[in-house]
Amino acid sequence: MMGFFQFGINSLAALMDIPMQPPVASSIAEGVDQLYLLLTGITLFFSVLIFSIIFYFMIKYRRRSEGEVPPETHSSLFLELAWTIIPSLMCVVLFVWSSSLYIRNARPPAASTEIFVIGKQWMWHIQHPEGPREINELHVPIGVPVKLTMTSQDVIHDFYIPAFRVKKDVLPGRYSSLWFQPTQTGTFHLFCAQYCGTNHSEMIGWVYVMTPTDYAAWLAGGEKTESMAQQGERLFSQFGCGSCHTPEAGGRAPSLVGLYGKPQKLQSGETRVVDEALIRQAILVPNTVRIGNFEPIMPTYQGQIDEEQMLQLIAYVKSLGSAERTNGQ
Amino acid sequence: MSTGQEIPAESGVNYLNANYGIKSWLLTFDHKRIGLLYLVSITIMFIVGGMAAVLMRLHLVEPQGALFEPETYNKMFSTHGIIMVFFFLVPSIPATLGNFLIPLMIGARDVAFPKLNLLSWYVFITGAALALFATLSGGVDTGWTFYPPYSSLYSHSNVTVVALGVFIAGFSSILTGLNFIVTIHKMRAPGMTWFRLPLFIWAMYATSLIFVLGTPVIAITVFLLGLERVLHVGIFDPSVGGDPLLFQHLFWFYSHPAVYIMILPGMGVVSELVTAFSRKKIFGYSFVAFSSLSIAVISFVVWGHHMFVTGQSIYAGLVFSVLSFLVAIPSAVKVFNWTATLYRGSISYQAPMLYALGFVGLFTIGGLTGLFLASLATDVHLNGTYFIVAHFHYVMVGGAVMAFMGGIHFWWPKITGRMYPDYWARIAAAIVFVGFNLTFFPQFILGYAGMPRRYAIYPAEFQVLNVMSSAGASILGIGYLIPLIYLTWSMRYGKPAGRNPWGAKGLEWTTLSPPPTENFEEIPIVTEDAYNYPVAGGTRV
Incomplete structure (x- = not known):
């Protein structure tokens, strides 16, 4: 029916x-x-x-004469x-x-392909871990769960793909995530669904769902770019992080090898899993998330690292984690 | 209600002609005159907000935008929202009909604090004047929701002045709410027990509770916003140490109950209209009365349903979802009771009744489409789209404004002592009904099809529905203009109304039209329930 x-x-x-x-x-x-x-x-x-x-009722009980008195009804x-x-x-x-x-x-499935999104007035920056970057376009493979990790560089935006029935606010100062598994190849609307200022209605784009082979070809094509982790590694040395955060540095700061994804006891007494949010916080306001008995000597990087670089640094720290798991055998 | 007391002889002196001159109005303590001051003020605001709406709809006829730059369009919808919510809908029924009717309905000579009542009007127009000034001198582009960090550190428009206007107008709500609560508690005529009160009074009581409890929160919220915007104190923007979602929690903690500030008085009006025009006792008096109170209470704990896609935890989402479903129940109870009241009645179809029945129908649709948004899985898709716009306009315009129009038409003879041409009023009501549905029904479909709200330009596939909506808006605009003309005309040329032109029950109909300044020569003694219409086979006791 x-x-x-x-x-x-x-x-x-x-x-x-x-x-x-x-x-x-x-x-x-x-x-x-x-x-x-x-x-x-x-x-x-x-x-x-x-x-x-x-x-x-309007027809059946219409008033037929001015003096009409209706019968009593009871609640x-x-x-x-x-x-x-x-x-x-x-x-x-x-x-x-x-x-x-x-x-x-x-809840995104554990084995999701990860892609990163940065919203800013008034465009979407998309970054694939393998390196390719896009603006207002998102290429994804069909049939695979894709997880987006998103943040905003300025005001609140909202990542909305009507054809996937998914939507999530993209907030400054934190990571939000959204996942989907495309079931149909084609081109679909991408909208910003949270009013974000003058050109809000132009903060739109397209999602391209491709077959796995097309997607692989798309990733491999275009300009050769370093992966996010490689770019993060360069930033890591550029900002001098390695002078403390390596096993060779003489124990001034925790080594980052194998840290990602592990629960850590903080000096505040709280135990937190090392995730994107915690790494971000550790870089921007280091003293709020101190691990172990290290001296509070790390300076803040607030204002020196933009959202894109932050994601690259995080990707690098993540890659150290997996390095340990594979090499440490 | 037969009260047996002597009503002042038809001496011709009433609250309108008791004294003349601008000062006699601007310095009046008479609740009826203050009600009229509000009526004039909010009508001006309604016209400004309505013009912004019509311009927006005209602009959206073309996918690329027919009239304005996006910046201007953004200011247009912000002005529309801010003016309509804070300066029309919130004060609409309470400050006009509430002020005029509460003392008359409970058998009192005035509200408990007449001077405070006048003060609240001055506070209101101060806020309204600031908002109007800010709108006309450059405008504001944040939407009526003022979400930071856009509104605090990014927008280059007159956010501070408008926020100040909203802040100030809030105190008017608090004063009015306080006044009504005390009046209803302490000023009821002898024999006017709580369960003899007209349901309009119950609705005003519930509304006043929200005024007093909710409004301070919005005042604090816009104050904090101003603090961040002017002094860069980090409260909401993470780049200066704030939390952007804190604002949304605070804002909706007021603004969701505010939705019920707008609709509860409308429900009260409809209860009066449905009974009067079907000559029936309301079906399920206590259920209708308590549903008002339970709506007021639950309304304070559902704010999180505005934030399902902000990244609040799944569990918070579940709790807010179940509470939002809960608020649907008392609303449904009211609709069923109004409908049942018609059963075996003697129904006549003057203009106020048409508005009341329009309210019941449109509020039903508005309420039911709320279920789509209380349901988490569908809300994720519909949030931030035109579906939301359609839903809340069915409640706010199809509901609250319909009831306001119905109430104005019903009590107009009491307020002015004159009748308006019912024929034109019925035509206007029909035009409003048709125009309203044509404007907002296509927006439900637009929303599900995925069109986000607040878009100055939009993909071409959405054009047909947008054109329908714009056509509807122009019809709706005409529907609202006609009453403005014949109501103004009737003040001078309308037939004298007499005390009770509708044959309605209620103390306000026992006194003169227009009432004398002191309302009743002698305070009535109430001996019967509300809506005690005569029934076949004898008079009800």
């Missing part, structure tokens, strides 16, 4: 050239659409119900309870359905 209804609406819309929904191009899009359809059904049912009852506890409890039960069903879908959609 629902499908038939949707078919009717879609054909009507096609005739008038009205987009009724975005393309269904990610693994979660269909689930979101089903929930949307159920909600539309509920909305239609109750709207039609209320409108019909009102129209029926009914049964009715009151019925129209309190039935909507409540429907809300419970909706809550459970939408929340389970949301939880499933919120």
Whole structure:
């Protein structure tokens, strides 16, 4: 019934050239659409119900003479309870359905391809770990979970791909993430969905979903660039980080080898896993996240490292982690 | 209500002609005159905000934008939002009809603090004048939500002055709310028990609670924003040590309850209208009354549903989602009770009733589409799109403004002592209904199709729906202009209304139209429930 209804609406819309929904191009899009359809059904049912009852009463009980006196009716506890409890039960069903879908959609699979996004007024910088960079374009392979790690260089933006039914705010000063698994090759809209100033409506772009071979060719093509980790390594020596943060430096600071992804006890007593946010904080405000018994001698790099360099440094630290796991055997 | 007391003879002296001159208005302590001062002020604000809306819709006829540079368009929608929310919708029903009617409905001569009441109007117009000044001299481009760090350290527009205007106008809300709460507690006529109060009073009581509890938070929030913007104190921008989401928590802690400041009074008005025009007792009085209070209470704990995509934790999202579903229940209860009130009634269709029924229908759609946004998985897709715009306009315009129009038409004879031409009023109501749906229904589809809000230019595939919406907006604009004409006309040329032209129950209809300055010659004694319309086979006791 629902499908038939949707078919009717879609054909009507096609005739008038009205987009009724975005393309269904990610693994979660269909689930979101089903929930949307159920909600539309509920909305239609109750709207039609209320409108019909009102129209029926309007005609049947219209005032026929000025002096008309209506008969007495009594409030009914049964009715009151019925129209309190039935909507409540429907809300419970909706809550459970939408929340389970949301939880499933919120957590990226462990084996996701990682891509980095920096929002700034008014463009999207995309950086692939392998090195290629893009502006207002995002190339991704089909059928693979892709995780975006995103931050903003200025105000709040929002990364929105309608065809994937995903959206996440991109905030300054922190990393947010979003994931999707494309299920259809093609070109899809990318929008900024959080008002960010004058040219907000031009902070848009395209997502290109490619077959794995096309994607590999795309990554390999273009100008040869260093990977993010390699660029990070250069920054690491450029900023002089290596004079303390290497095993050879004489124990003035923790070595970064194998640090990423491990829980660490901080001097504040708190235990935190070393992730993007913690590395970022350690570089910008080092004294707030001190590990071990090292002297608080590290200067702040606030204002000296931009968001792009930060991501490269983080990629470098990450690469040290994996180096230990493979070489340390 | 039959109260048995003598009503002042038709001496011809009433609150409007008791004294003349501009001073007698600007220095009045009469709640009825203050209500009219508010009515004039917010009508001006409505016209300014409405013109901004019409210009925006005209601009959006073309995907590349037909009229303005993006910067101007951004100022247009910011002006529209700020003016309509803070300077029209929030004060609309409470400050005009609430001021005028609360003492009349509960059988009092005035509100508890008449001087405070006048002060609150001066505070309001000070804020409104600042906001208008800032808008006309350069404008503001942050949207009505003022999200930092854009609003604090990036925008080059008049954010500080507008924020100051909002800050100041907030105190007017607090004073009005305080005044109403005390008035409803202490000034009820003998026999006017809590459960004999008209439901409009219950709604105003719930609204006043939100005024008093919520408004200080928005005042603090815009104050902090000003602190960061002017003195660069790091509160919200991480580059100076702040937290950008802190603002959103604080802002929505007020602004979500503020939505109910706008809709609860409308619900109160509709309860009065539906009963009067079907000559029926309200169905489920206590359920309607308590649903107002429960909406007011729950409204304070649902703010996080504005932040599902900001990166707040999954668990916070779940809690706010379930609470948001919860607020749907009392709203549904009200809709069902209004509908049931019509059952076996004697229904007539003068203009106020058309607005009231329009309210019930449009609020139903507005409320149900809220479920899409309380549902986490669909909200992720719909948040920040035109679906949101459509949803809250169904509630704010289809709901609150419809009720405001209905209420103005219903009590106009009481306020002015004159009738307006009902024929034109019904035509205007129909035009508003059609124009409204044509404007905002296509926006639901636009939103699901993925068009973000606040876009000065947009991809061409969205054009057809945008053109429909713009066409609707011009019809809606005409629908709002017509009442302005015939209501003004009626003040001079309308037929005298008499005390009770609708045959409605309620103490306000027992006194003269327009009422004398002291409302009642003798304070009435109430002996019966609200909406005690006669029933076939004898009079109800």
